[in-house]
Amino acid sequence: MQTQVHGHEVIAMIYESKQAYTRESLAAAIEARFGAATRFYTCSAEGMTAAELVTFLEERGKFMPLGAGFTIDPQRVCSH
Numbered sequence: 643m644q645t646q647v648h649g650h651e652v653i654a655m656i657y658e659s660k661q662a663y664t665r666e667s668l669a670a671a672i673e674a675r676f677g678a679a680t681r682f683y684t685c686s687a688e689g690m691t692a693a694e695l696v697t698f699l700e701e702r703g704k705f706m707p708l709g710a711g712f713t714i715d716p717q718r719v720c721s722h
Contacts, residue, residue, distance in 0.1 A: 647676050649684040649695060653704070653714055662711035665700070669693045685720075 652672055656663070663671065672692035673680075681688070682695040690698060699705065699714075706715035 645677060645680045646688070647680055647682050649682055649699065652676075652682065652695060653699070653719055656714040657716065657719075660713070662708040662713055664711045665693075665696050667711070669696050672696070 655672070655675060656668070659671075669692040672682075672695065676682075676692070678692075680692070682690045682692070684690075684698065687698060702718075704715060704718050705712040706718075
């Protein structure tokens with residue numbers, strides 16, 4: 643059975659890490675924490691890989707620049 647994790651758990655991971663990511667390093671960190679076979683879902687999408695979730699979050703403006711990469715923008719995180 644495939645594990646499914648809500649995107650909010652990934653957002654919390656990014657926020658708590660206090661580090662900058664690239665698209666590639668974030669996808670790798672997500673897979674390292676949750677597993678490569680894990681799929682992710684949100685209120686409006688499901689079945690995403692780590693890389694697809696990164697794209698999903700980026701397209702919705704959830705990131706802000708940090709150093710040579712980005713981190714989560716706490717102003718753009720929904721609170722439901």
